[in-house]
Amino acid sequence: MIRFLLNNNEITLEEINPNISLLEYLREELYLTGTKEGCASGDCGACTVVTSKLGVNKSSLQYEAVNACIVPLGSLHGRQIITVEHLQRGESLHNCQQAMVDNHGSQCGFCTPGFVMSLFSYLKNNEKPEREKILEALSGNLCRCTGYKSIINAAFSMYQDYISDQFDASRSATIKKLERIKNEDTPSFLSAKNQQYLMPRDIRELCKLLHEHPEARLVAGGTDLSLEITQGLKKFETLIDILNVPQMNSVYENNGHIIIGAAVNLTDAKATLVNLQPNLTELIERFGSLQIRNRGTLGGNIANASPVADMPPVLIALNANITLMKMDSERTIPLEEFYTGYKKTQLMPQEFIKDIQIPMSTRHLSLRAYKVSKRIDDDISSLCAAISIVREDGLIKEARIAYGGMAEVPKRAEICEKSMLGKTWSEVTIEDAMARIPQDFSPISDFRATAGYRLSVARNLLKRYFLEENGLDNEKFRVTHYAF
Ligand SMILES: Cc1cc2nc3c(=O)[nH]c(=O)nc-3n(C[C@H](O)[C@H](O)[C@H](O)COP(=O)(O)OP(=O)(O)OC[C@H]3O[C@@H](n4cnc5c(N)ncnc54)[C@H](O)[C@@H]3O)c2cc1C
Ligand code: FES
Ligand code: FES
Known part of the structure; x- marks a missing residue:
């Protein structure tokens, strides 16, 4: 029941x-x-x-x-x-419905109930309207006829005269x-x-x-x-x-690690991940839509074993482990060893992912993550990169560079990484490493991207990392939402 x-x-x-x-x-x-x-x-x-x-x-x-x-x-x-x-109040519309009427936010009306519910959720969770947050809240709703400007205006105007509602x-x-x-x-x-x-x-x-x-x-x-x-x-x-299993729904610190339960959804995991690495904000906000992040879990993203999943490259670059559990046993393995082939993992019958463990020391890494997809919002990656390079006295001490969409599993660029170790942090070193990407990967062409495009973008993302780390104004590169 x-x-x-x-x-x-x-x-x-x-x-x-x-x-x-x-x-x-x-x-x-x-x-x-x-x-x-x-x-x-x-x-x-x-x-x-x-x-x-x-x-x-x-x-x-x-x-x-x-x-x-x-x-x-x-x-x-x-x-x-x-x-x-359930939104109507007696004979009156709810603020978020009335705002859509007042701002001409609907034409054929097919998308309207969905937009209204996204606006309602925003209203319940936010004390005031903020443009970027509104765009995020609406990023999972498509409208083919009205155009988004009037719907965004409705999001602002639903706050006028709103005090409280039946909820x-x-x-x-x-x-x-x-x-x-x-x-x-x-x-x-x-x-x-x-x-x-x-x-x-x-x-x-x-x-x-x-x-x-x-x-x-x-x-x-x-x-x-x-x-x-x-x-x-x-x-x-x-x-x-598994959503009601408390042991898989919590986030806590233990033994130098941040432990995120496998059933924690992306919305709830966001604060922890962004606190650890502020550069992850954009990637997480471009993971599906808010509706998808409100449901999709970190464990599901890993277990589904899609080569274009967004979180595995990030977690691999962060040197994360996962704990696998079954009836009478538990084992912890590095995430990068979890994938054994296309959509294949180390999971044994009856075994499941209990949690994900990220070393707290990674807080000090300069990690950057990049998602390349055809659409900015609510789209699966053509490829995704998570890059972390540790320098000491001008020399490269450690490199963890993981890609999604470049092989049948999320995978590190090991030859490329090794080529940099002990070398100076310079454009020459980075360009030499970029040239080795084809030794690490032989991507396929599919409806998202050709193999050539994937190789070329994977190389260029490494250069982008270098330029951004060197303080180049990244306004030039940052992906922004279109102005409506
Ligand atoms: C519209 C849309 C947009 C999307 N956008 C993105 C995106 O931008 N980036 C991205 O990476 N993904 C995206 N996805 C894919 C999906 O949302 C993610 O992979 C999500 O994290 C899956 O988590 P879930 O909890 O919904 O998994 P579920 O669907 O519940 O499960 C997925 C698989 O994992 C297994 N599983 C789940 N939890 C565990 C566990 N703890 N242990 C063992 N097995 C387990 C299930 O049996 C199932 O086989 C998108 C999906 C949709 C529909
Ligand atoms: S019917 Fe399109 S998202 Fe559900
Ligand atoms: S009003 Fe027609 S799809 Fe949005």
Whole structure:
């Protein structure tokens, strides 16, 4: 049985297709058709709804805009779901709806409920409108007809005359209800037609369930896995959701390392990663969209083993380890040894990633990460680079240069790195190292980029690192959002 709040109404479900998405449930079971379906793959934002969960200090609610088309319904246990239908206040529109009307933010209207929900989430999470943050909040919503200027104007104007809304009024009641669900001592699951969705509440239970169901697939945020259902038309017999496993949801320091639980999503991991390395801000903000980062986890990004995933090169450059766990054993390995081939990893049957460990000493590194993609927002990388070069007395002492999109796995440029060691920090050294990139990689051509383009960009990113480290005004290079 799972239990969640639909607006303020408590819903209990047990027998329902465990492979169903939140969007299918809303539209096809509840006929809440205000939420639209566009791409069914997390790309367009038409299906955006807002979920809220208990905040870290438990007396607050954390609002998250999510793509309902790729959120497994089972993962909503213990959360509140707010859709566009719930915003209206009696006969009046909510501020974020009225602002869209006042600013002519809608033409055909198909994208509008999704935009409204992204605006609503922004309003609940931010005391004032700030342009850069608004652009980030809207980066996962596509509009083909209106143009974004009027929608951005709506984001500013929804703050006018806004004091509080019905969600503020019912906040403490909502918190109490969510706390009660959280404290219930009943197992959370969905099942129907020989399929099941299981939600263990701690790591021992997770190990046990994996042992009992060796065929099961793990699901964290579901932003990769759900595409196997919506695009690949797969049906999973057993899904085991890890979002409620506390040991995989925390961030803490231990033994000179920052430990990030594998089920921590990118939004929640951002502060820790940026605190460690401020240069990671842009890369993280360009990881999918806010809706994707609100769901997608660090562990999922690693385990999915995509050669173009953005976080593995960064974590490899930071010399991160991962802890792998199964029933009665635990082992910690360097992330760079995790990948064994295209979409292949060291994970053994029933084993899972428990956490990611980043040495705190990497705080002192000059790490820079670059994402090259066809679109600035919400796009998968053509290639991605994370570069860290340590210098001492003008000589290169250590180099860790990792690329995604250059091989069948995220991988270090070892020949290139070695060529620099002990040499002077100079353009000659860097250009010599750049020339060795083709010895490290033989990338493929695909619909994202040709092999030649990948090699050439990989070389040039190394030069860019050199120039930026030497204080060249990087305004010239920095990727900025287009001005609307
Ligand atoms: C529209 C869109 C945009 C995207 N943009 C980007 C992007 O810019 N950069 C990028 O790198 N990725 C991107 N992705 C891919 C995806 O969002 C990320 O890979 C994300 O981090 C996956 O995490 P998740 O929690 O959603 O994983 P899930 O989908 O839940 O799981 C992915 C896989 O990992 C397994 N798994 C999950 N957690 C564990 C664990 N702890 N141990 C073992 N196995 C596990 C699952 O069984 C599954 O096979 C995008 C996806 C979409 C749909
Ligand atoms: S329908 Fe396009 S993101 Fe969900
Ligand atoms: S108003 Fe038509 S797609 Fe946005």
